[in-house]
Amino acid sequence: MNRKRENIVGYAFISPALLTFLILVAFPFLFTIFLSFTEWNFLSGWSNIKFVGLENFYDMLADNRFISGVKNTFIYTLTIVPISIIVALILAYLLNDKVYCKKALRLCFFIPYISSSVALAAVFKLLFREDGVVNTLLINVFGMSEPILWFTDKHYAKIPIILFVIWVQIGFELIIYMAALQNVPKELYEASELDGVTPWKKFWKITFPLISPTTFYLVVVQLIAVFKIFNAIDIMCFGDSAHYNTSLVVEIYKSAFNNYKFGYASAEALVLMVFIVIITIINFVGQKKWVHY
Amino acid sequence: MKKQKLTSKLICTIVVSMFALLFAMPLLWMILTSFKSNSEVFSHNWIPTVWHPENYSTVWNDSTVPLWRVFFNSLTIVVIGTGGQLIVSSLAAYAFAKIKFKGRNLIFTFFLGSMMIPVQATIIPRFILFYEIGLYNNLWALILPSWFGITSIFLLRQFYMGLPNDLMDAARVDGAGHFRIFSQIMMPLTKPAMISTMILSFISLWNDYLSALIFLVNKKLYTVAQAVRYWLFDDAKPYHLTMATSTIFIVPVVVVFIFCQKYFVEGIATSGVKG
Numbered sequence: 001m002n003r004k005r006e007n008i009v010g011y012a013f014i015s016p017a018l019l020t021f022l023i024l025v026a027f028p029f030l031f032t033i034f035l036s037f038t039e040w041n042f043l044s045g046w047s048n049i050k051f052v053g054l055e056n057f058y059d060m061l062a063d064n065r066f067i068s069g070v071k072n073t074f075i076y077t078l079t080i081v082p083i084s085i086i087v088a089l090i091l092a093y094l095l096n097d098k099v100y101c102k103k104a105l106r107l108c109f110f111i112p113y114i115s116s117s118v119a120l121a122a123v124f125k126l127l128f129r130e131d132g133v134v135n136t137l138l139i140n141v142f143g144m145s146e147p148i149l150w151f152t153d154k155h156y157a158k159i160p161i162i163l164f165v166i167w168v169q170i171g172f173e174l175i176i177y178m179a180a181l182q183n184v185p186k187e188l189y190e191a192s193e194l195d196g197v198t199p200w201k202k203f204w205k206i207t208f209p210l211i212s213p214t215t216f217y218l219v220v221v222q223l224i225a226v227f228k229i230f231n232a233i234d235i236m237c238f239g240d241s242a243h244y245n246t247s248l249v250v251e252i253y254k255s256a257f258n259n260y261k262f263g264y265a266s267a268e269a270l271v272l273m274v275f276i277v278i279i280t281i282i283n284f285v286g287q288k289k290w291v292h293y
Numbered sequence: 294m295k296k297q298k299l300t301s302k303l304i305c306t307i308v309v310s311m312f313a314l315l316f317a318m319p320l321l322w323m324i325l326t327s328f329k330s331n332s333e334v335f336s337h338n339w340i341p342t343v344w345h346p347e348n349y350s351t352v353w354n355d356s357t358v359p360l361w362r363v364f365f366n367s368l369t370i371v372v373i374g375t376g377g378q379l380i381v382s383s384l385a386a387y388a389f390a391k392i393k394f395k396g397r398n399l400i401f402t403f404f405l406g407s408m409m410i411p412v413q414a415t416i417i418p419r420f421i422l423f424y425e426i427g428l429y430n431n432l433w434a435l436i437l438p439s440w441f442g443i444t445s446i447f448l449l450r451q452f453y454m455g456l457p458n459d460l461m462d463a464a465r466v467d468g469a470g471h472f473r474i475f476s477q478i479m480m481p482l483t484k485p486a487m488i489s490t491m492i493l494s495f496i497s498l499w500n501d502y503l504s505a506l507i508f509l510v511n512k513k514l515y516t517v518a519q520a521v522r523y524w525l526f527d528d529a530k531p532y533h534l535t536m537a538t539s540t541i542f543i544v545p546v547v548v549v550f551i552f553c554q555k556y557f558v559e560g561i562a563t564s565g566v567k568g
Contacts, residue, residue, distance in 0.1 A: 009471045010394025017385035020441035025407050028418035099306040108313035111320065114550055116500050118518035119539035122525045123323045126532055131335045133322060172561065179562035228411055231502045238526060252413050257507055262417050269414040277409050
């Protein structure tokens with residue numbers, strides 16, 4: 001085959017992808033790096049870009065809102081990811097051949113994942129209002145005396161958001177776990193049953209190790225997804241978003257599109273990216289070390 | 294022994310059902326509230342005392358943000374975005390899997406590396422770019438970026454690599470070029486992978502919020518996410534209408550899902566289960 005022809009045809013095939021990649025990903029990314037060393041209000045025009053070196057990065061260290069954003073983002077990921085994955089695994093285990101009406105039940109857990117997260121967050125915002133369903137339930141059924149101000153009380157402000165993301169994400173984790181469980185060879189279970197192994201032991205000695213690649217995959221994907229948490233907070237805490245519930249991406253959005261500080265917002269976005277790169281590297285190294293195949 | 298197994302299955306079903314009910318509760322409340330009057334939204338009864346189905350026609354025909362137009366906008370983005378992504382990704386995936394061209398591995402590595410770049414690290418320059426070339430307040434600002442989908446390129450490439458080369462060689466003897474091999478032989482065989490990527494792209498575009506918030510400020514261009522936001526943050530607090538809007542956007546997707554459950558589940562599972 002003519003080599004030159006292969007080259008031309010090859011580039012013709014990838015050119016649409018390559019062009020969109022260069023114009024809408026690679027170039028903007030490099031420009032973000034450039035902007036992170038500048039101070040620039042977009043509304044003031046191109047001529048006012050001011051180079052400030054590392055100033056944006058120093059400013060971040062003294063910016064309480066930004067630090068709260070990072071701290072909260074860690075709290076969100078470290079609660080949402082483990083809880084949702086454990087619950088999803090238990091549900092997947094039970095839904096796999098241990099219940100009736102498997103498909104209908106699976107649907108209930110899956111609907112939040114495929115629905116518009118903004119539409120769902122609007123529902124949660126109303127449920128957790130001062131006079132909303134959750135408080136009514138806590139007062140009338142569980143005898144609580146005062147309604148909780150879910151979005152403004154320092155101690156509770158993250159709870160509706162954490163519950164919301166778990167509610168939305170479980171469907172995704174469940175589907176992946178159910179597919180993985182189906183791949184565990186049935187003979188292993190049959191053999192263990194002959195040996196009289198308890199169901200508890202069966203789960204920990206056979207099922208859990210065999211689906212560990214899936215668990216690992218889910219942990220990484222969800223860490224990255226929850227790290228970028230934005231929609232839920234923006235909708236639910238609009239108007240009273242405070243230090244208690246803000247996140248890294250919420251702060252980036254506010255710096256860029258509420259205050260038009262494009263330089264500072266770019267620097268914040270790069271910090272987000274560094275975290276994601278670290279998670280990805282851990283993924284690469286960890287996959288070799290901890291996963292049983 | 295057998296009886297014991299049946300009882301345990303029954304108990305499991307009851308436990309899981311209760312949990313499922315808990316999951317469905319917020320949606321149930323949403324649907325019931327969408328039929329209430331505004332003054333009744335936070336009353337203790339879940340069932341409306343008087344049913345107001347006209348809430349739906351109110352939001353559907355609203356004078357500033359009519360939902361028929363919102364549907365049209367969102368569908369435009371989803372259809373052109375997903376279609377474009379499918380074509381662009383299929384072409385690239387075929388090239389990466391079946392054509393030996395110079396720099397193939399390098400470009401593919403760059404593409405994969407871009408998985409680590411979050412949208413937030415590209416959206417500011419993209420905003421500037423779209424603003425300068427007049428795509429601000431334009432549906433294309435959401436459509437164009439969706440055409441480059443690294444997950445779909447990766448997924449489809451895996452699929453193309455699994456297709457035997459013999460198929461190609463046979464066609465080549467008959468004088469077919471790459472484009473004919475691609476369009477008439479290979480691409481039709483990747484249907485399952487294409488359906489998977491289509492579903493993933495559909496979900497992400499239908500739910501896209503950040504980009505819509507940034508690029509589509511004109512009320513005429515509002516998408517699903519922004520229409521909900523519009524009602525939720527309206528000064529008159531028309532929460533019954535907000536819930537009607539949410540319901541309108543959730544129910545069709547759920548209905549489509551019930552009919553294509555198999556594809557949805559397979560699509561999401563194939564994207565996820567590795568190794």
